[in-house]
Amino acid sequence: MRFTRTRTAQVTAAVLVAVPLALGALASQTHAQEAPPSPSETFGPGCSALSQKVNTAKDDVVEAAAAYPQLSQLVSAAVRARLSDTLDGRPDVTVFAPNDQAFQKRTVSELAALLSDQEQLKKVLTYHVVDRQITPGDLPEGSFTTLEGSKLTTSGSGTDFMVNGKANIVCGNIKAANATIYVIDSVLQPPS
Structure with missing residues (x-):
């Protein structure tokens, strides 16, 4: 009888230890299945x-973008639209910066027409700029008013985000003195 009580006590003690451990592991697994936190460094x-x-990190946004050869067409377009001073003069902006491959997705005639119409070019480029700093934590279900005046949306999780459901963020959270840059793979069109 004494052996049975000792054995029962040992089993009860093991259960009392195992149940909280199992519950803790279950809670950890449940937490792990949630979307990972947004990154704090560059990602993509x-x-x-x-x-x-x-x-x-110490350069104004246009100079910072010019440091990346893959953003040369964007920088050239910003200079052509006379936006350098406008962008560099703002304290905290976010730029969804189309890379050179994004511009190459346009036909030659579309790109030529856009570059020759300064007002339209300015409208398209300012649609890529939000007049506040957007952190990666703002991206999962974001809706932002651009400098152009229309809405732009972001969606995704972890390190996989899209802009307007069309453009992928290929590298995000690049810091400049007055901006955060998210490099995207498509040129966005403002709503007409």
Whole structure:
């Protein structure tokens, strides 16, 4: 009888220890299944391929973008639209920056027409800029008013985000002195 009580006590003690441990593991698994937190550093599948000439954290946004050869067409378009001073003069902006491949998705005639019409070019480019700093934590279900005046949306989770359901963020959370840059793979069109 004494052996049975001792054995029962040992089993009861084991259960009392195992149940909280199992519940803790279950809670950890449940938490792990939730979407991972948004990144605090640069993120995205294209960051490793995005060559950078220098550290851009102390540069205004246009100069920072110019440090990335893959953003040369965007920088050229911003200069052509006379937006450099406008963008560099704002304290905290977010730029959804189309890379050169995004511009190459346009036909030659579409791109030529856009670049020759300064007002339309300015409208398209300012649609890529939000007049506040957007953090990766704002991206999962974001809706923002652009400098152009229309709404732009972001969606996704972890390190996989899209803009307007069309453009992928290929490298995000790049810091400039007055901006956060998210490199995207399509040129966005403002609503007409």
